[in-house]
Amino acid sequence: MKIAEIAQLLTVTDPPLHFSAYDGSSFGPADAQIQLHLHNERGLRYLATAPGDLGLARAYVSGDLTLDGAHPGDPYEALRVLGDWRFRRPTPKEATELVKALGLRNLVPPEPPEQESLPRWRRTVEGLRHSRTRDAEAIHHHYDVSNAFYELVLGPSMAYTCAVFPKPDASLEEAQEEKFDLVARKLGLEPGMTLLDIGCGWGGMVRHAAKHYGVKTLGVTLSAEQAKWARAEIERQGLQNLAEVRHSDYRDAPGENYDAVSSIGLLEHVGVGNYPAYFGFIKDKLRDGGRLLNHCITRPDNKQRALPGYFIDRYVFPDGELTGSGRIIAEAQNAGLEVRHEENLREHYALTLKYWCENLERNWDDCVAEVGEATARVWGLYMAGSRLGFETNGIQLHQVLAVRVADGGNASFPLRPTWLS
Structure with missing residues (x-):
């Protein structure tokens, strides 16, 4: 299964942008103002392995995911459009198929970008939360x-x-x-x-x-x-x-x-x-x-x-x-x-x-x-x-x-x- 096919499978309504991936797959209106492109496997692994908005942020910050039609200094319009993109959770059967399609390698998280702080539970090396040192x-x-x-x-x-x-x-x-x-x-x-x-x-x-x-x-x-x-x-x-x-x-x-x-x-x-x-x-x-x-x-x-x-x-x-x-x-x-x-x-x-x-x-x-x-x-x-x-x-x-x-x-x-x- 191609990457864009996975995204399309989990999309609830018509996508408000055009999505394309490094494997040549794409979906969504080709003339959309916002063009979202996934450049490489590392970006896919970020998206597949991080919760909430973290995977998207990691891929975007690292340059593995880019937004054409929006300047990186002010991606406001792109984020507004992305906010209209609705997904659903896969069924258990679909989840099994997606794991097979992605492969185990793509379910191993890469090192995050260096701009990322440690998760809260690992920051204890700096002291308890809201201690003076932390x-x-x-x-x-x-x-x-x-x-x-x-x-x-x-x-x-x-x-x-x-x-x-x-x-x-x-x-x-x-x-x-x-x-x-x-x-x-x-x-x-x-x-x-x-x-x-x-x-x-x-x-x-x-x-x-x-x-x-x-x-x-x-x-x-x-x-x-x-x-x-x-x-x-x-x-x-x-x-x-x-x-x-x-x-x-x-x-x-x-x-x-x-x-x-x-x-x-x-x-x-x-x-x-x-x-x-x-x-x-x-x-x-x-x-x-x-x-x-x-x-x-x-x-x-x-x-x-x-x-x-x-x-x-x-x-x-x-x-x-x-x-x-x-x-x-x-x-x-x-x-x-x-x-x-x-x-x-x-x-x-x-x-x-x-x-x-x-x-x-x-x-x-x-x-x-x-x-x-x-x-x-x-x-x-x-x-x-x-x-x-x-x-x-x-x-x-x-x-x-x-x-x-x-x-x-x-x-x-x-x-x-x-x-x-």
């Missing part, structure tokens, strides 16, 4: 790729979180500026205040608070490369008297009685089981009336398992975990913080990812020269797939604003939101 390794895997690569993809802001678009045709830089300013306004920042920014990345919020609000800001990040870049940019902009970034675990952040804490894109790395300690830590850092703004990716409900799909866990965010905004709000409340406002910005993240993919496609040759084609393919696949996830409500982005209430109930909070004016 968290540091997970952050290193994702964020210490190359500062030059991130500059090409993220643009001048070096902001690697959801932007906020004040209008549909706003530029990415305008939207990232608006995101930082929205956080500042929600936190009620004023000159002379202190801000702790945990998981500060390349220091965008740190610089914004210092430059535009006169706030003394400390940022901490587990990425050595991020800290190095952020410190250089702070010095370049002459903000050393107000802004500082340290290479540190957020749990080691010094000081107390902060006027505000911002956490932009950190909670995804903390682990749901560690939420009580996380929110307890933040409460202890705040003065009475001090505010927290938590900005993170979430599930659309609170019932799904927290662990991500195979591709995201192995290639993008090792040990990452997501849950619904309800769980986040509940844990913040249980830690003694009062939640005053929350909003969902998922459409804004879809737009953000669209811009990032456009940057990757436009700067493809330079990105490949910086990190290699396989890693660049990982990023195109991850960002385009995430864009689809936000558009279809598979994932969301929530900002939760909370406050440490003083004894007696004084939250030092206005009667109506002031950040909307």
